[in-house]
Amino acid sequence: MTQPVYQRVALIGLGLIASSMFWAMKRGGLAAEVTGFARSAETRDTARRIGLCDRVCDSAAEAAEGADLVVLCVPVGAMGKVMQEIGPVLKPGATVSDVGSVKRHVIDAVSPHIPEGVHFVPAHPLAGTEHSGPEAGFAELYDNRWCLLVPTPDADPQAVADLRALWEGMGANVEEMDADHHDLVLAVTSHAPHLIAYTMVGVADDLRRVTDSEVIKYSAAGFRDFTRIAASDPTMWRDVFLTNKDATLEILGRFTEELFALQRAIRTGDGDQLFDYFTRTRAIRRGIIEAGQDTAAPNFGRGNGKA
Amino acid sequence: MTQPVYQRVALIGLGLIASSMFWAMKRGGLAAEVTGFARSAETRDTARRIGLCDRVCDSAAEAAEGADLVVLCVPVGAMGKVMQEIGPVLKPGATVSDVGSVKRHVIDAVSPHIPEGVHFVPAHPLAGTEHSGPEAGFAELYDNRWCLLVPTPDADPQAVADLRALWEGMGANVEEMDADHHDLVLAVTSHAPHLIAYTMVGVADDLRRVTDSEVIKYSAAGFRDFTRIAASDPTMWRDVFLTNKDATLEILGRFTEELFALQRAIRTGDGDQLFDYFTRTRAIRRGIIEAGQDTAAPNFGRGNGKA
Secondary structure, three states: OOOOOEEEEEEEOOOHHHHHHHHHHHHHOOEEEEEEEOOOHHHHHHHHHHOOOOEEOOOHHHHHOOOOEEEEOOOHHHHHHHHHHHHHHOOOOOEEEEOOOOOHHHHHHHHHHOOOOOEEOOEEEOOOOOOOOOOOOOOOOOOOOEEEEOOOOOOOHHHHHHHHHHHHHOOOEEEEOOHHHHHHHHHHHHHHHHHHHHHHHHHHHHOOOOOHHHHHHOOOHHHHHHHHHOOOOHHHHHHHHHHOHHHHHHHHHHHHHHHHHHHHHHHHOOHHHHHHHHHHHHHHHHHHHHOOOOOOOOOEOOOOOOO | OOOOOEEEEEEEOOOHHHHHHHHHHHHHOOEEEEEEEOOOHHHHHHHHHHOOOOEEOOOHHHHHOOOOEEEEOOOHHHHHHHHHHHHHHOOOOOEEEEOOOOOHHHHHHHHHHOOOOOEEOOEEEOOOOOOOOOOOOOOOOOOOOEEEEOOOOOOOHHHHHHHHHHHHHOOOEEEEOOHHHHHHHHHHHHHHHHHHHHHHHHHHHHOOOOOHHHHHHOOOHHHHHHHHHOOOOHHHHHHHHHHOHHHHHHHHHHHHHHHHHHHHHHHHOOHHHHHHHHHHHHHHHHHHHHOOOOOOOOOEOOOOOOO
16 A cells, blocks of 8 residues: 555545546545535535545535645635635645646635645646536546646745645646746636637527537537537636636737738638648647647547546 | 449549548448549559559549549649549549538539539538548548538439438438538538637747747647647648638638627626626537537547547
8 A cells, every 4th residue: 555645635626626636546545534525515415425535524614624735626716715714724734735727816815815834835737628516527537637836936845745746646747837837828728729619619609590400410520629628617717717817818819810810811812821820730739649648549539537 | 242332433532531431432332443543643652552442543534434423532622623634534424522621612613524414413521530641541430420412403313312322321421401501501610610720729839938848748628629620631721711711701700709709808807708608608519419429528529430
C-alpha cells in the first residue's frame, strides 16, 4: 500500500471535477479519508447513493473541519463565499486549493479569507468532458492531462510539493505558472473557443430558414464538435467569462479581426490567402498530436472514460 | 452474392472520400469493377500499391470510358474541368455524380459538359475525418451517416434510384434536397464552423505572448476540437468557401453579430444573458445525441474507423 499524500481531503462541490478526483484518489490510495459537500441536497443524496466520498457532509464547514487539504470545486464565482464559510474551521497547517478555470480572480476572492497558518495553493486541472454532476466523474479523467499549479510567490514549498504529489498520483502532469499568464493561455486555448462554439450553436438555432431538426440531422463534423463544446455547464462558463473578462475580450478582439480578413478573402475570391491560412493551421494540429494531447484516430479523443 | 448496383464505377480523384467509397463498395459487393484516376502520379502509385481500385488508370477519360457510374471526387473548384475532359467518352445511359460539399456551383460548372443521354445526379455524403489522401479511406466511413442527393427537377428517376441504392449499400442514410437549401444548411453546419475553427487556430498561433508550444501543450478540450476541424484539406476548403460564398458570408455575418452581443454581455457583466444563452445551446447538443449523430461518451465520436 502506498503512503497516502493526505490523511483527510475535503471536496467542496461534487461535480465532474470533484467526483473524478475522488475516484482517482481512491484508485491511487492518495487520501485516507475523503469528505464531501455539495450545496444541493439532491447532489448530496446522489453522492451517498453512488458511494462518492467516504463521508458526505451537510455543510461545507463540516466537510472542511479537520481536513489536511480542502479543494474548492465550485464555480469560480462562488469560491470567495465558500472560503468565507470554511475559513474559521480550518485546522492550522491545512492547505486550501481549488480547481477553477480562472486564477487571478480566484486568488483575489479567496486569499482574504485564508486564516493565518493555512496555506493556499491554487490549481487548475485541464481536463473535462461535456458532462457535469456527481455521476459524471471517472478515475481516469486526469491521466496524462495537465494540472497547472499557480502558487503565490510566498507559497509554502511543502504545501506545493504535497499538492503536486496528489495530482501526479491522480495521473496528471503538473506544471507551475503565474496567475496572469495562466489566464491568458486559457483564454486562448479554452475560454474564447468555448464562447465561439456557444455563439455558432446559437446562430444555427436562430436561423429560421433552416430548421433545428435539419441542423441536428445533418450536423457534419464541424458543427458536431462545436455542440460538444457548447454543452458544457452554463454556470461554470458564465463565471469564467465574467471573471476572465480582459483576457477573453482581448482574444475575441483578435479573433474577429482575423475572421474579417478571411471573410474579405472569401468575398474578393482570394483563394491563395485562404489556402495559405488553412495550410498554416494544419501544422498546429500536427503539433498537438505530436505533443500527445490527442490521437490521430478519426473523431477519437481520449481512450478512457465511462461508456 | 448480392447483385451489384453498377457493373462499372469510375472514381475520379482518389482522396479520403473516394477511397472510402471503394472499400465500402467492395464490402457490399456493389460494383463489379471499380476504376480510378488521380491527377498526381504519386497518388496513383499509392493506390496501386494498396490495392485501391480494381484498375488505376492514367487519365480521367480512360477511367470513365465505359463506366455505368462516374463519381467526381475532386475539389469543388476542379469539377467543371474534369467533366469537360471526360464528357466525350461517356457511354449513353451512364450516370455522373459527385461528392462535393457545395451543390449549386457544382451543378452550374458540371451540367454544361454533360452529354445528351447521360444523367447527372449530384450528391454529398456528410462524412469525413481530419485525414486526407488515398490511404485515409475505410469501409465504415459512411455507416449511419447522411448522404444528400440533389437531383435536378428533370432528373431520370431510375438514375436517382440506382445512386440511392449505392449509397444505402455503402451504409448511408439517403435524403433528397434542393441545391440552394443544401448550400445554406451546409453553410450553417459545416462551412461557417470550419472557417471559425481555422480562424481561432490562426489567432492562437499569432499571439506572441503565448508560445505555440504552450498552446499545444495546454490545449484544453475547446481548442483541441478546433484544431481537429482546422486540420482538414486546405484545397478542398478553399474551394468550398469560394464556391459557397453567399451562404457562408451570410452565416458569418449573423455569427459576428451574435458574438458581439455576447462580448458586450461579458464587458458589462450581464451574467444572466450569458447563462440563458449557454442553457439554450446545451439543448441543441442533446438533440444531436438523441438524433443519433453522435454518442454521449466523453470525447468520443464514431465507434468505427481505422486506428
